[in-house]
Amino acid sequence: MSDIERRLADIMLAKLRERDASSGPDDLTRPIADLDLDSLDLVELHQQIESELQVKGDLRETAGFAFLDDFSTYFMKLASRG
Structure with a gap:
Protein backbone atom coordinates (compact mmCIF):
# COMPACT_ATOMS: atom_id res chain seq x y z
CA MET A 1 0.00 0.00 0.00
CA SER A 2 1.42 3.37 -1.01
CA ASP A 3 1.60 6.37 1.31
CA ILE A 4 -1.32 8.04 -0.47
CA GLU A 5 -3.45 4.88 -0.26
CA ARG A 6 -2.68 4.63 3.45
CA ARG A 7 -3.60 8.28 4.01
CA LEU A 8 -6.87 7.82 2.11
CA ALA A 9 -7.74 4.71 4.12
CA ASP A 10 -6.99 6.56 7.37
CA ILE A 11 -9.22 9.50 6.37
CA MET A 12 -12.09 7.24 5.34
CA LEU A 13 -11.79 5.08 8.46
CA ALA A 14 -11.81 8.17 10.66
CA LYS A 15 -15.05 9.29 9.01
CA LEU A 16 -16.62 5.85 9.47
CA SER A 23 -15.45 0.23 11.82
CA GLY A 24 -12.41 -1.37 10.26
CA PRO A 25 -10.56 -1.77 6.97
CA ASP A 26 -13.13 -4.27 5.63
CA ASP A 27 -15.75 -1.50 5.72
CA LEU A 28 -13.79 0.45 3.11
CA THR A 29 -14.98 -1.95 0.41
CA ARG A 30 -18.64 -1.99 1.44
CA PRO A 31 -21.33 -0.16 -0.54
CA ILE A 32 -21.92 3.35 0.77
CA ALA A 33 -25.63 2.55 1.02
CA ASP A 34 -24.79 -0.09 3.65
CA LEU A 35 -22.83 2.35 5.80
CA ASP A 36 -24.28 4.89 8.21
CA LEU A 37 -23.16 7.87 6.11
CA ASP A 38 -25.44 10.62 4.88
CA SER A 39 -24.82 13.10 2.07
CA LEU A 40 -23.25 15.63 4.45
CA ASP A 41 -20.81 12.96 5.65
CA LEU A 42 -19.81 12.28 2.05
CA VAL A 43 -19.28 15.99 1.33
CA GLU A 44 -17.15 16.27 4.47
CA LEU A 45 -15.18 13.19 3.44
CA HIS A 46 -14.61 14.68 0.01
CA GLN A 47 -13.37 17.95 1.54
CA GLN A 48 -11.12 16.19 4.05
CA ILE A 49 -9.47 14.19 1.30
CA GLU A 50 -9.01 17.29 -0.84
CA SER A 51 -7.39 19.09 2.06
CA GLU A 52 -5.13 16.20 3.02
CA LEU A 53 -3.94 15.51 -0.53
CA GLN A 54 -3.95 19.16 -1.70
CA VAL A 55 -6.11 18.34 -4.75
CA LYS A 56 -9.45 19.59 -6.05
CA GLY A 57 -12.15 17.05 -6.84
CA ASP A 58 -15.61 17.36 -8.34
CA LEU A 59 -18.42 16.88 -5.80
CA ARG A 60 -20.87 16.02 -8.58
CA GLU A 61 -18.67 13.10 -9.52
CA THR A 62 -18.05 11.75 -6.03
CA ALA A 63 -21.75 12.11 -5.12
CA GLY A 64 -22.49 9.21 -7.48
CA PHE A 65 -19.96 6.81 -6.00
CA ALA A 66 -21.43 3.52 -4.82
CA PHE A 67 -18.42 2.31 -2.80
CA LEU A 68 -15.95 4.01 -0.49
CA ASP A 69 -13.07 2.57 -2.46
CA ASP A 70 -14.37 4.61 -5.43
CA PHE A 71 -13.20 7.66 -3.46
CA SER A 72 -9.78 6.10 -3.12
CA THR A 73 -9.49 5.34 -6.83
CA TYR A 74 -10.72 8.80 -7.82
CA PHE A 75 -8.47 10.74 -5.49
CA MET A 76 -5.44 8.54 -6.25
CA LYS A 77 -5.79 9.58 -9.89
CA LEU A 78 -6.00 13.25 -8.91
CA ALA A 79 -3.02 13.02 -6.58
CA SER A 80 -0.89 11.24 -9.18
CA ARG A 81 -1.40 14.12 -11.63
CA GLY A 82 0.40 16.36 -9.17
Missing part, protein backbone atom coordinates in the same frame (compact mmCIF):
# COMPACT_ATOMS: atom_id res chain seq x y z
CA ARG A 17 -15.52 5.70 13.09
CA GLU A 18 -17.33 8.96 13.81
CA ARG A 19 -20.53 6.93 13.32
CA ASP A 20 -19.37 3.49 14.44
CA ALA A 21 -16.21 3.12 16.52
CA SER A 22 -15.91 -0.54 15.53
Whole structure:
Protein backbone atom coordinates (compact mmCIF):
# COMPACT_ATOMS: atom_id res chain seq x y z
CA MET A 1 0.00 0.00 0.00
CA SER A 2 1.42 3.37 -1.01
CA ASP A 3 1.60 6.37 1.31
CA ILE A 4 -1.32 8.04 -0.47
CA GLU A 5 -3.45 4.88 -0.26
CA ARG A 6 -2.68 4.63 3.45
CA ARG A 7 -3.60 8.28 4.01
CA LEU A 8 -6.87 7.82 2.11
CA ALA A 9 -7.74 4.71 4.12
CA ASP A 10 -6.99 6.56 7.37
CA ILE A 11 -9.22 9.50 6.37
CA MET A 12 -12.09 7.24 5.34
CA LEU A 13 -11.79 5.08 8.46
CA ALA A 14 -11.81 8.17 10.66
CA LYS A 15 -15.05 9.29 9.01
CA LEU A 16 -16.62 5.85 9.47
CA ARG A 17 -15.52 5.70 13.09
CA GLU A 18 -17.33 8.96 13.81
CA ARG A 19 -20.53 6.93 13.32
CA ASP A 20 -19.37 3.49 14.44
CA ALA A 21 -16.21 3.12 16.52
CA SER A 22 -15.91 -0.54 15.53
CA SER A 23 -15.45 0.23 11.82
CA GLY A 24 -12.41 -1.37 10.26
CA PRO A 25 -10.56 -1.77 6.97
CA ASP A 26 -13.13 -4.27 5.63
CA ASP A 27 -15.75 -1.50 5.72
CA LEU A 28 -13.79 0.45 3.11
CA THR A 29 -14.98 -1.95 0.41
CA ARG A 30 -18.64 -1.99 1.44
CA PRO A 31 -21.33 -0.16 -0.54
CA ILE A 32 -21.92 3.35 0.77
CA ALA A 33 -25.63 2.55 1.02
CA ASP A 34 -24.79 -0.09 3.65
CA LEU A 35 -22.83 2.35 5.80
CA ASP A 36 -24.28 4.89 8.21
CA LEU A 37 -23.16 7.87 6.11
CA ASP A 38 -25.44 10.62 4.88
CA SER A 39 -24.82 13.10 2.07
CA LEU A 40 -23.25 15.63 4.45
CA ASP A 41 -20.81 12.96 5.65
CA LEU A 42 -19.81 12.28 2.05
CA VAL A 43 -19.28 15.99 1.33
CA GLU A 44 -17.15 16.27 4.47
CA LEU A 45 -15.18 13.19 3.44
CA HIS A 46 -14.61 14.68 0.01
CA GLN A 47 -13.37 17.95 1.54
CA GLN A 48 -11.12 16.19 4.05
CA ILE A 49 -9.47 14.19 1.30
CA GLU A 50 -9.01 17.29 -0.84
CA SER A 51 -7.39 19.09 2.06
CA GLU A 52 -5.13 16.20 3.02
CA LEU A 53 -3.94 15.51 -0.53
CA GLN A 54 -3.95 19.16 -1.70
CA VAL A 55 -6.11 18.34 -4.75
CA LYS A 56 -9.45 19.59 -6.05
CA GLY A 57 -12.15 17.05 -6.84
CA ASP A 58 -15.61 17.36 -8.34
CA LEU A 59 -18.42 16.88 -5.80
CA ARG A 60 -20.87 16.02 -8.58
CA GLU A 61 -18.67 13.10 -9.52
CA THR A 62 -18.05 11.75 -6.03
CA ALA A 63 -21.75 12.11 -5.12
CA GLY A 64 -22.49 9.21 -7.48
CA PHE A 65 -19.96 6.81 -6.00
CA ALA A 66 -21.43 3.52 -4.82
CA PHE A 67 -18.42 2.31 -2.80
CA LEU A 68 -15.95 4.01 -0.49
CA ASP A 69 -13.07 2.57 -2.46
CA ASP A 70 -14.37 4.61 -5.43
CA PHE A 71 -13.20 7.66 -3.46
CA SER A 72 -9.78 6.10 -3.12
CA THR A 73 -9.49 5.34 -6.83
CA TYR A 74 -10.72 8.80 -7.82
CA PHE A 75 -8.47 10.74 -5.49
CA MET A 76 -5.44 8.54 -6.25
CA LYS A 77 -5.79 9.58 -9.89
CA LEU A 78 -6.00 13.25 -8.91
CA ALA A 79 -3.02 13.02 -6.58
CA SER A 80 -0.89 11.24 -9.18
CA ARG A 81 -1.40 14.12 -11.63
CA GLY A 82 0.40 16.36 -9.17
